[in-house]
Amino acid sequence: MKQSKYFIPTLKEAPSDALIPSHILMLRAGLVRQLASGIFSFLPLGYKIKKKVIEILRREMDAIGGQEFLLPALNPIDIWEQTGRVEAMGDVMFHIKNREGLVLAPTHEEIITYHARQHVKSYRDMPQIWYQIQNKFRNEPRPKSGVLRGRQFTMKDSYSLDATFEGLNESYEFHRTAYQKIFDSIGLKYFIVSASSGAMGGRQSEEFMVESDSGEDTCAVCDDCGYAANFEIATSDVEPVGRIQSDDHYEEFATPNAKTINELIVQFNLTEDQCAKSVVYIVDSAPVLIFMRGNDEMNETKLQSIFKTNQVRPAEADELVKYFGASTGSLGPINIPTKIKVIADLRLKDANGLVSGANKDGYHFKNIDFIRDCNINEYHDLRTVSAGEKCSKCGSALRVVKAIELGHIFKLGTKYSEALGAHFLDAAGAEHPIIMGSYGIGVERIIACYIEQNYDDHGIIWKKALTPFQVHLIGLNFTKSPETAEVSERIYKRLTDAGWEVLFDDRTDSPGIKFNDADLIGIPVQIICGPKNISQGKVEVKIRHNNERSTVDEAEIELILSEFYK
């Protein structure tokens, strides 16, 4: 490809809307342009990279027996109503206004299940792995960070259909391995975390994460043993509060100026372990009183999983008065005027000697015994881990990092097949819902994450898997030196004929412009043809990632390329 004819609008300055490296570089290198918030056009160079990603995805999905579909983005809404997801998705789903009953698909479990229901009627028809690489539409409330969170994006989504849970496990493992191959071959540094299947009611789920300050997920990772988990479900090894030797009855004391745990600790010389913090949530419109140790933070996702709902919110001030007759800072487990559910974090299990609110503004109780004095309905792991706590596997200090979710694999179970009536007959002739899994990878996120991990002051640094071209042939000073033009053309033709993907900078611009553009675009190998070297029958080879330069004979070029790309 001759660069003089190729549309690569590079920018010297970064558009002010772009803040993170991948976004800035994708704009500057002429890969994408933004059309509207969360909506991007891929320009030729960017699309070339995207197609390379897609090819890798296709290769690995085919390798595990996946069959490629292309499902419509326009969906009849009634299928989505049957699974209850029109409501669950809420505003995230785009609805067509001038044609009643159509929506834009944000994902495709429903449509896959629809087709499975039509034709997968026997255990003999399974297992199946169906996938597609297609645009998804989600009305994100706030798109951000370039292509990392958009309203229209490309996803590789696959779905497994199995007759048994053993089969599902196998399909899941196939995907897990394929995903590792995909990210490894691209050269991404990633880690896998256990994730919450949340209110979806699935069985197991893992996410493929890239550590990044631009990430929207938080994970706890252990660098020693490899433990990694999404914050939503992460646990750590923390000391339980336990019991102390004391039979003292609980006793009210005035705490007029202590509303927070820290104020209690300071004013009454307590330890965090002695304090049972009360938190009140409204879960499915019913209040739940939750106890956490000291300043331990409650994790909403864990709460959602316990109650299997995403209808969870902190109680409002007037609700606290209504249920407890007291306000925040004075709530506790004893003398609750209304009957509500009480749960506590595992760390407080069966503890005593505790201080908690007296359900009377300005008063607390001390010497509370959770066994003797309270009716704690259940104990659950409810706390959010924090950095530096001990890994529950190996005891090393956990790190807490921001991460970008690149892929998600998920054992769905029978939620969709049951809702849509996708049943099959087993060998004994008994009817069962199809057992499903769903697996997704964000295509644009791969590109953005790759760039986040591979750039320098000059621009992007591609490795061989995703580079839009294998060689950047840069001709210098053609107007002054027709011989250089001639030699460059000859090299271009020879490499192209030999099957190399060559971007040939045959523009008449000054060398500085060409070098800077080349580094910005980031093709791994640059071959520089200038008059000085040409006269000696030589060209210069520059390796982008380490800036290594060598002057070689024209005849050696292909050998060097074969070596680099072997």
Place this chain on the structure above:
RNA sequence: CGGGGCGUAGCACAGUCCGGUCAGCGCGCCUGCUUUGGGAGCAGGAGGCCGCAGGUUCAAAUCCUGCCGCCCCGACCA
């Protein structure tokens, strides 16, 4: 949806408080000449409803009202 910021040429910005002197700078673009190993020089030139709509005023990029768009923080994210 709450909070904050912004909208002036392709990109980056100044001008807005304090209305008139205001359509400006740099880069990019076009033409010519010179130049060519890390974003060249000189000369000449093109490009704008100052986001949109209303209002105030003799006069609006500038003041007022409404709307739209974009970015950031938060909420949200099968």
